[in-house]
Amino acid sequence: MSFAALGLSDSILKAVTDKGYHTPSPIQAQAIPAVLQGTDLMAAAQTGTGKTAGFTLPLLELLTQGERAQANQARALIITPTRELAAQIGQSISDYGKYLPLTSTVVFGGVKINPQMMRLRKGVDILVATPGRLLDLYNQRAIKFNQLEVLVLDEADRMLDMGFIHDIRKILAILPKHRQNLLFSATFSDEIRRLAKGIVHNPIEISVSPRNTTAETVKQWICPVDKKKKSALLTQLIQEHQWEQVLVFTRTKRGANQLTRHLEEKGIHAAAIHGNKSQGARTKALAEFKQGAIRILVATDIAARGLDIDQLPQVVNFDLPNVPEDYVHRIGRTGRAGATGQAVSLVSADEFQQLSDIERLIKKRLPREIIDGFDPLHVLPESRLNTKPYKPKKPKKPKVGHRDGQRSGTNKQGNQPRRRNSQSQTRRVKK
Numbered sequence: 001m002s003f004a005a006l007g008l009s010d011s012i013l014k015a016v017t018d019k020g021y022h023t024p025s026p027i028q029a030q031a032i033p034a035v036l037q038g039t040d041l042m043a044a045a046q047t048g049t050g051k052t053a054g055f056t057l058p059l060l061e062l063l064t065q066g067e068r069a070q071a072n073q074a075r076a077l078i079i080t081p082t083r084e085l086a087a088q089i090g091q092s093i094s095d096y097g098k099y100l101p102l103t104s105t106v107v108f109g110g111v112k113i114n115p116q117m118m119r120l121r122k123g124v125d126i127l128v129a130t131p132g133r134l135l136d137l138y139n140q141r142a143i144k145f146n147q148l149e150v151l152v153l154d155e156a157d158r159m160l161d162m163g164f165i166h167d168i169r170k171i172l173a174i175l176p177k178h179r180q181n182l183l184f185s186a187t188f189s190d191e192i193r194r195l196a197k198g199i200v201h202n203p204i205e206i207s208v209s210p211r212n213t214t215a216e217t218v219k220q221w222i223c224p225v226d227k228k229k230k231s232a233l234l235t236q237l238i239q240e241h242q243w244e245q246v247l248v249f250t251r252t253k254r255g256a257n258q259l260t261r262h263l264e265e266k267g268i269h270a271a272a273i274h275g276n277k278s279q280g281a282r283t284k285a286l287a288e289f290k291q292g293a294i295r296i297l298v299a300t301d302i303a304a305r306g307l308d309i310d311q312l313p314q315v316v317n318f319d320l321p322n323v324p325e326d327y328v329h330r331i332g333r334t335g336r337a338g339a340t341g342q343a344v345s346l347v348s349a350d351e352f353q354q355l356s357d358i359e360r361l362i363k364k365r366l367p368r369e370i371i372d373g374f375d376p377l378h379v380l381p382e383s384r385l386n387t388k389p390y391k392p393k394k395p396k397k398p399k400v401g402h403r404d405g406q407r408s409g410t411n412k413q414g415n416q417p418r419r420r421n422s423q424s425q426t427r428r429v430k431k
C-alpha cells in the first residue's frame with residue numbers, strides 16, 4: 001500500500017515523501033480514505049501510531065477545496081489537551097501542507113493571548129487549540145465558527161482525565177451543527193462513548209495496535225536499587241555507557257527538579273520539563289535536547305506525553321509510574337519506527353507494587369541486573385504473574401475548571417493524576 005493509493009494529491013504526496021515516509025501506518029491506511037469520503041470517524045489509536053498524519057493529511061486535502069477562511073473564522077478546528085501536542089500538530093500541518101496555499105495557527109494557554117488574537121484576524125484554514133485558551137479567544141470574539149467544516153478531537157480520553165469535559169461541552173455548543181467530526185482516543189471507555197454520542201454521527205470506527213503491548217524492539221530491564229542511591233546509580237550508568245539523549249521519567253515535578261540539579265552538579269547537562277515550567281522553558285528544553293545540546297531530559301508523564309522525539313535510544317524510569325499504562329506510554333518513546341531502544345527502570349523495594357502491576361499488565365517479568373556497588377539493602381521481591389490480572393483502582397474525580405497554562409493536570413503535590421484508560425475498561429471499537 002502506498003500513500004498515492006489513498007487518494008491524496010501530488011502536493012501532499014510530495015510533502016509526505018520529503019518526510020521520508022514510504023508506507024502508510026495502519027491507522028493512516030484506514031483513516032485517510034474514510035476522512036476523504038466526508039464521514040465521521042471514531043478511532044482508537046494512541047501516540048506513536050501515526051495518528052496525527054492520519055487526520056492531518058486528509059484534512060489538508062479536503063480544505064484545498066471550498067471557500068477560503070474569512071476574518072476571524074476557522075474552517076477546521078483541532079482540539080488537543082496539551083500545549084506540546086498542539087505545537088506538534090501545528091508542526092505536522094506546516095510540514096505536510098508546505099506545498100499548499102492553506103493557513104494554520106496554534107493557540108494554547110500559558111502564553112500571551114494578544115499575538116494569538118492578531119494571528120486569527122485574517123482567519124485561518126486550520127486552527128489547533130487547547131480547550132481553555134480556545135474558549136478565552138471565543139469569549140473575546142477573536143474566533144468565530146460560521147465557516148467551520150471539520151472538528152477533530154485529539155486524545156479525547158486525556159482531555160477527560162485532565163478535567164476538560166466542561167470546556168469541551170461549551171465548545172461543542174458554539175460550533176455549527178453541520179460539520180464532519182473526527183474523534184481520536186487511546187481508549188474508548190463508557191465515558192468517552194457517552195461523549196462521542198453527542199459528537200459523531202454514523203461514524204466509521206477504527207482500532208489499531210493492541211494496547212498495553214510494548215515494542216519488541218525495545219530492550220527492557222530493571223535495576224533493583226535502594227531509593228537513596230538512585231541518583232548516583234543513574235549518574236554512573238550515563239557515564240559508564242556514555243548514553244547520549246536520555247529521556248528520564250520521574251513521578252513528581254519536585255523529583256524532576258532535584259534530579260536535574262544532581263546531574264548538573266555532576267557535569268551532565270540536563271533540563272527538566274513539567275507542568276510548572278513556562279511554555280518558553282519547555283520549548284527551549286525540548287529544542288536543545290533534540291539538537292543534542294542537552295544530554296538528559298527529565299520529564300513527568302504529563303509533560304512527556306506525545307513528545308515527538310524520533311528514535312530515542314534510551315529511556316530511564318527513575319521512578320516507576322503509579323499507573324501501569326504509563327509505563328507502556330513511556331516505553332513508547334523509544335524503539336519507534338523499527339529503531340532499537342533500551343528502557344531501564346531503577347526500582348526500589350517500596351515500588352514493588354508498581355512493578356507487580358506493570359509486569360502483570362505487560363504479561364512478562366522484566367529481566368533484572370544489579371549493578372556492582374549498588375546492591376540494595378532493601379530486597380525487591382519477585383512479582384507473581386499468575387495472580388488476577390491487573391485491575392485499575394477507581395480513578396479520582398478530575399478537578400474541573402482549571403485551564404491549560406495554569407495546572408497542566410498535576411495536583412498540588414505534583415503527582416500525576418490517575419489515568420482511567422486501562423485495558424480492562426476499554427471497549428475496543430470494531431472496524
Ligand code: AMP
Binds near residue numbers: 025047051
Ligand atoms: P503520531 O502517532 O502521530 O504521534 O506519530 C508518531 C511518529 O511516527 C511521528 O514521529 C511521525 O513523524 C512518524 N510517522 C507518522 N507516519 C509515518 C509513516 N507513515 N511512516 C513513518 N513514520 C511515520
